[in-house]
Amino acid sequence: MSARPDPVFEEPWHAQVFALTVHLNEAGRLDWPDWAARFGATLKRHGLAKELNGGEDYFAAWLETLEGWLAEEGAAAADEVARVEADWREAYLSTPHGQPVRLKGQTAPE
Amino acid sequence: MPHDHHDHPHSLLPPEPALRVKALETILTRKGLIDPAALDEIIETYETKIGPQNGARVVARAWADPAFRAALLTDATAAVSEMGFYGRQAEHVVAVENTPVQHNMVVCTLCSCYPWPLLGIPPAWYKSDAYRARAVREPRRVLAEFGVGLPPETAVRVWDSTAEVRYLVIPMRPEGSEGMSEKELAGLVTRDSMIGTGLARVPS
Numbered sequence: 001m002s003a004r005p006d007p008v009f010e011e012p013w014h015a016q017v018f019a020l021t022v023h024l025n026e027a028g029r030l031d032w033p034d035w036a037a038r039f040g041a042t043l044k045r046h047g048l049a050k051e052l053n054g055g056e057d058y059f060a061a062w063l064e065t066l067e068g069w070l071a072e073e074g075a076a077a078a079d080e081v082a083r084v085e086a087d088w089r090e091a092y093l094s095t096p097h098g099q100p101v102r103l104k105g106q107t108a109p110e
Numbered sequence: 111m112p113h114d115h116h117d118h119p120h121s122l123l124p125p126e127p128a129l130r131v132k133a134l135e136t137i138l139t140r141k142g143l144i145d146p147a148a149l150d151e152i153i154e155t156y157e158t159k160i161g162p163q164n165g166a167r168v169v170a171r172a173w174a175d176p177a178f179r180a181a182l183l184t185d186a187t188a189a190v191s192e193m194g195f196y197g198r199q200a201e202h203v204v205a206v207e208n209t210p211v212q213h214n215m216v217v218c219t220l221c222s223c224y225p226w227p228l229l230g231i232p233p234a235w236y237k238s239d240a241y242r243a244r245a246v247r248e249p250r251r252v253l254a255e256f257g258v259g260l261p262p263e264t265a266v267r268v269w270d271s272t273a274e275v276r277y278l279v280i281p282m283r284p285e286g287s288e289g290m291s292e293k294e295l296a297g298l299v300t301r302d303s304m305i306g307t308g309l310a311r312v313p314s
Contacts, residue, residue: 008157008161008230009153009156012124012128013124013128013131015153015156015157016132016135017131018153018156019149019156020134020135020144020149023145023148023152024143024144026148026152027143029143033273035273036220036273037220039221040220040221043221043239047239051238051239052238053238053239054222054233054236054237054239055237058237060127063127063130066134067130067134070134070138075141075143076133076134076137076138080137081130081133084132084136084137085129085133089123089129092120092121092123092124092129093121093123094120095120096120097119097121097122098121099121
């Protein structure tokens with residue numbers, strides 16, 4: 001066995017989507033057994049097409065499940081997510097390297 | 111003209127799923143449904159404070175303190191909460207103890223239920239289809255692949271975690287660990303030994 005511990009999260013976005021979900025649960029908005037059932041169903045569906053390795057494809061299923069739940073709850077509709085995602089893409093592409101990336105109209109945090 | 115990698119005209123674009131997560135965060139923050147500071151706190155907690163070292167302390171204490179062992183086997187949720195390990199994802203913890211006649215092994219066939227406050231984020235193999243399908247079907251072969259060979263008289267029991275019940279395996283205390291302190295004992299307890307895909311280290 002390797003003495004070096006595995007990194008907790010392989011990619012920053014894995015950590016972000018994990019934290020977002022845990023936060024929604026801790027705030028009492030997302031019921032965990034309901035989440036597990038939904039996530040299990042997504043994994044099962046994805047697992048039909050290919051064998052999931054438990055890494056990137058695991059968090060892809062996680063994100064898809066969360067997006068589906070948020071859309072159903074009316075908290076974040078798919079078209080709204082697509083719009084804000086496009087805003088972020090544009091913000092990255094128009095921000096000089098090394099500068100903090102912010103959405104248009106967003107002011108610097110205090 | 112050769113491209114100079116040190117002179118990106120714009121910021122490095124994160125991968126597509128990362129932008130989708132950022133979009134969700136932005137939308138939920140604007141609606142007041144989440145607190146971005148809480149997200150950072152959760153990530154920091156999981157990266158620095160929560161991990162198998164917590165479960166190892168629980169196991170070491172159970173080895174060293176018979177009263178705690180009894181309490182842990184009776185009501186693990188209460189016993190580990192008392193040590194400060196609790197959370198919504200470990201509301202109901204059950205400790206299962208390995209003995210010469212029974213080896214315990216944990217899987218989550220549904221998704222990846224795992225006692226986070228005790229073991230942290232599960233490793234990729236625990237979340238893989240291969241482990242989730244095979245742990246139940248052929249546990250001895252899976253154990254052999256992890257390098258664990260059990261005597262024939264030891265039965266293997268596989269526990270399927272759910273969103274409600276998370277299992278913690280108490281591995282057998284290794285020979286040669288007599289007289290060690292709780293802190294030293296904790297150093298023998300590996301993550302895999304608490305999932306049941308490994309054994310505790312034998313002191314050198």
